Amino acid sequence: MSNQEIVKKLLDKGILPTAENIAQESTNVTIVKPRIDDLRARVKIVKEFDYKQKKITADDFTTHYRERYKTMRTILFNRPEAASAVSIDRVKDMLSDEDQVIIGIVSDVARMYTGTVKLIVEDLTSQITVIISSKNNDLIEEAKFLTLDEVLIFKGRVRKGVMFLHAIIRPDVPQKKETFSPEEVYSVFSGDIHVGSNLFLPKQFSNFIDWLSGKVGTERQREIARKTKYFYIPGDLVDGIGIYPGQEKELKITNLRSQYEELSKFLSRVPDDKQIIICPGNHDSGVRLEEPQPRMQDYAESILELPNVTMVTNPSYTNIHSMDNYSGQDVLMYHGYSFDRLIDQVEGLRLAGGYEKADEIHKFLLKRRHLSPSHNLNLTIPMKQDSHIISQIPDIMVSGHIHKANIGNYKNTISISGSCWQAVTDFQLKFGHVPDPGMIPIINLKTRKGSMLSFK
Ligand SMILES: [Fe+2]
Ligand SMILES: [Fe+2]
Structure with missing residues (x-):
């Protein structure tokens, strides 16, 4: 008997055609x-x-994205990883071997033929190139879910003004x-x-x-x-x-x-x-x-x-x-x-x-x-x-x-x-x-x- 026939039979009998009831119909389970x-x-x-409705200007878009960035940054500050975040203009000059943390908006994603993924990430101060190595399978997998304009925490080592990524942290919901x-x-x-x-x-x-x-x-x-x-x-x-x-x-x-x-x-x-x-x-x-x-x-x-x-x-x-x-x-x-x-x-x-x-x-x-x-x-x-x-x-x-x-x-x-x-x-x-x-x-x-x- 087709699904349609079962649904009709159930309705004729006055029974609600839920997926369960359709399945039960053949075994005659009582409700x-x-x-x-x-x-x-x-x-x-x-x-x-x-x-x-009003006339929209280029300034409206600038304000919209600045405010979006600020709101998302506030949400991201609920994540413990954000505690050590610094601005991009500061992180670019850092000479430490330790991982650095930035909060930025993804403004470009380029996938290289070698498998490496290259991002451009911006905040209100500057922008930085972020590299995901083709050898980092977990991050490459994660990069399949990257979209333009999402605001994230990026953690990685900075060399000559380029960040080599070790982790992405999303705002997420608790x-x-x-x-x-x-x-x-x-x-x-x-x-x-x-x-x-x-x-x-x-x-x-x-x-x-x-x-x-x-x-x-x-x-x-x-x-x-x-x-x-x-x-x-x-x-x-x-x-x-x-x-x-x-x-x-x-x-x-x-x-x-x-x-x-x-x-x-x-x-x-x-x-x-x-x-x-x-x-x-x-x-x-x-x-x-x-x-x-x-x-x-x-x-x-x-x-x-x-x-x-x-x-x-x-x-x-x-x-x-x-x-x-x-x-x-x-x-x-x-x-x-x-x-x-x-x-x-x-x-x-x-x-x-x-x-x-x-x-x-x-x-x-x-x-x-x-x-x-x-x-x-x-x-x-x-x-x-x-x-x-x-x-x-x-x-x-x-x-x-x-x-x-x-x-x-x-x-x-x-x-x-x-x-x-x-x-x-x-x-x-x-x-x-x-x-x-x-x-x-x-x-x-x-x-x-x-x-x-x-x-x-
Ligand atoms: Fe529709
Ligand atoms: Fe629709």
Whole structure:
């Protein structure tokens, strides 16, 4: 029996089609039905990034990078290795045989035919050439993960104004202390709906909304649906207009406002007690592409009118389900537009699984404390406060964009990538996307355990 047939059979029986239940279907394992509690959704917006459009000058970029360097340096000073750091203009004149430590931004990476890697590293005082010997296998391996503009601690011996590298230390995140909700309550994560595309999958999306509305499933599955109080949508709600050349041939709805109106018909079926938290993605063409993207407003009026929608910027931090003696879960939501070029540019990420492994991408970004480390990954507004710096460590980090569902964990930050509700497009194939529609990551905030629901 195919997966699709099993899912249909489960839904006909009123059973939630989780990956486990699909597997259990052949062995007929019974599902337990615990007690149902009354729950109330609580969402707080913790941090957003507003920016009033103005004329951008070269000075804005200089300030942006100086401030980024300073903020990252402050983060790096939490690392014991930073204690002995000196400025680059001082380190270049040093004649000691001992290792020196600098904090710098990577401004060039060149790989020599001999296998040696040559970096140019800058700080606010000067720049220096940093050499990674081809014989140092660990560092050469590490160099596969280097990106332009990341700010790191470099440790090595300095000879005639050149540093011979012995160690790279990244800002990284500390092990997060886990907190658990006193109540059993769930959050689901699913963006990249792409309404308006002729490859949008309305039947599958409708099945998901039916489940979320408590209309299908056994008592236990309806109970989980009822206890699901948070629904995060990390962007690409609609397919948008004029996103890529020839898109009009792949559109069923060619008017942007009508695309959102069609989506609102689905979302209005989600019971009001569930909070829907939404940020824009690169297909939501009613807002600018440059990040941070503002809250969705124009064209998405029909979504804004829904009583249970919280619009936030991309990126943003929200907090869910806090109560007396429980601080809730901080959720960092970022659409993930930087991921395409990141996968393209970072050999180590491609070797780790590329589009298949969003958790590796999240880990890479958490280690760098930055959502878009290189200037060429994204169109970024050069704000004084860099919106891509991961200034606080989230309990949950969620993204979309790569259309591949994934649940991971890095030092107790749960990593979530949503799938999509759109079949594969020619455009995605060209960029190596292999979408996996209809998969829903769900997290129980009481146990912080995740599982995957399938609505294929
Ligand atoms: Fe998308
Ligand atoms: Fe996207």
